[in-house]
Amino acid sequence: MDRNQILHAISKIKDPLSGRGLVEQHMVKSLEVAPPDVNIVLQVRDLNMDKKNELNFAVISAVQELYPDANVNLHIVAAPNDAPKYPHLKNIIAVASGKGGVGKSTVAVNLALALKKAGYKVGIMDADVYGPSVPIMLGLQGKRPMVQDIHGRPMMIPLEAHGIPVMSLGFIIEPQQAVVLRGPKLSTIVQQFFNEVVWPELDYLIIDLPPGTGDVQLTLVQTAPVTGVVMVTTPQDVAVADAIKGMNMFRLDSVNVPILGVIENMSWFTPKELPGHKYFIFGQGGGEKLAQEGQTELLGQVPLILGIREGGDTGRPAALDDTLAVPFDQLALNLVRAVQKRHREKPPTDVVHINR
Numbered sequence: 001m002d003r004n005q006i007l008h009a010i011s012k013i014k015d016p017l018s019g020r021g022l023v024e025q026h027m028v029k030s031l032e033v034a035p036p037d038v039n040i041v042l043q044v045r046d047l048n049m050d051k052k053n054e055l056n057f058a059v060i061s062a063v064q065e066l067y068p069d070a071n072v073n074l075h076i077v078a079a080p081n082d083a084p085k086y087p088h089l090k091n092i093i094a095v096a097s098g099k100g101g102v103g104k105s106t107v108a109v110n111l112a113l114a115l116k117k118a119g120y121k122v123g124i125m126d127a128d129v130y131g132p133s134v135p136i137m138l139g140l141q142g143k144r145p146m147v148q149d150i151h152g153r154p155m156m157i158p159l160e161a162h163g164i165p166v167m168s169l170g171f172i173i174e175p176q177q178a179v180v181l182r183g184p185k186l187s188t189i190v191q192q193f194f195n196e197v198v199w200p201e202l203d204y205l206i207i208d209l210p211p212g213t214g215d216v217q218l219t220l221v222q223t224a225p226v227t228g229v230v231m232v233t234t235p236q237d238v239a240v241a242d243a244i245k246g247m248n249m250f251r252l253d254s255v256n257v258p259i260l261g262v263i264e265n266m267s268w269f270t271p272k273e274l275p276g277h278k279y280f281i282f283g284q285g286g287g288e289k290l291a292q293e294g295q296t297e298l299l300g301q302v303p304l305i306l307g308i309r310e311g312g313d314t315g316r317p318a319a320l321d322d323t324l325a326v327p328f329d330q331l332a333l334n335l336v337r338a339v340q341k342r343h344r345e346k347p348p349t350d351v352v353h354i355n356r
């Protein structure tokens, strides 16, 4: 009996929870071959998962297909309590705001592309279930995700744009239908985006949230350990006042998700004819003020630029264009630094448990 062959056969079996291979998900804790015995210890996140029997059967069959006389002893054990819930999603970053229309989706998409350009593995989850705009911004409108059967459970494969895996409600239903869905249903969708999507291993999963504080934000923090939140605001006072409310939800003791920083969008406008001029159309100082209020830092300012709007409408975001990418490249660098700092200073985020 060849241990490597057995390991190879097992590597093709999928984890029912993540849809990823057992070996790539580091679930095979030990594999001993002492013919005719094959002793395997498999670690799962949830011992009560409904596909445990199927998993058990799949592993034993895979070994016996290679060695029909093998005596397979499979032990399925629980992962330690402090094991990460989504080990393949290293950093889960939520992009939030108080008001709508401040540029969350634009920032989320361009930040993701800039991180990718900097060499990180990045994915985008469009959690704005009320008005998913990521499909248009990435030129994916009208496309449908493939569905894969994992031990009898259908799981979605993210679509890909510019080398980034993307999931959005816009891929599943017509955007106009999104508004007719009610709260509980919408919350289920956010859970599905974690538990019924086969995400590859990612350094950063960037989540585009709807504005404000609602069911989606609450479901998110109850579903996944969010590494941190990035707040987007425009510079004027009313936007900041709303952003403070949005930010404070994450800072509640019972939620306790770190604020990684603030991004001020539409900070100024510079006409092509007057490259030396900055017009502060929406006022000044809002990003700095919000950062102070949240005891966090201003990660960067993004000017109002025609090309950024055009990029969002045509599926080729500004971050892909060398001249327009500059503020987003800077943001990406600052975010990476802020995440590293967060990991040094604070313990991993806990999923929020709320008794209703």
Ligand SMILES: Nc1ncnc2c1ncn2[C@@H]1O[C@H](COP(=O)(O)OP(=O)(O)OP(=O)(O)O)[C@@H](O)[C@H]1O
Residues within 6 Å of the ligand: 097, 099, 100, 101, 102, 103, 104, 105, 106, 107, 128, 131, 133, 210, 211, 265, 266, 302, 303, 304, 305, 306, 308, 309, 310, 312, 313
């Ligand atoms: N820095 C910018 N320069 C030019 N246009 C921008 C900029 N940021 C955003 N926009 C444009 O402003 C509009 C709103 O941006 P976006 O959709 O990203 O905001 P949002 O906060 O996600 O909105 P919603 O709350 O509706 O989800 C879009 O048309 C976008 O292209």
Ligand SMILES: [Mg+2]
Residues within 6 Å of the ligand: 104, 105, 106, 128, 133, 208, 209
């Ligand atoms: Mg949006």
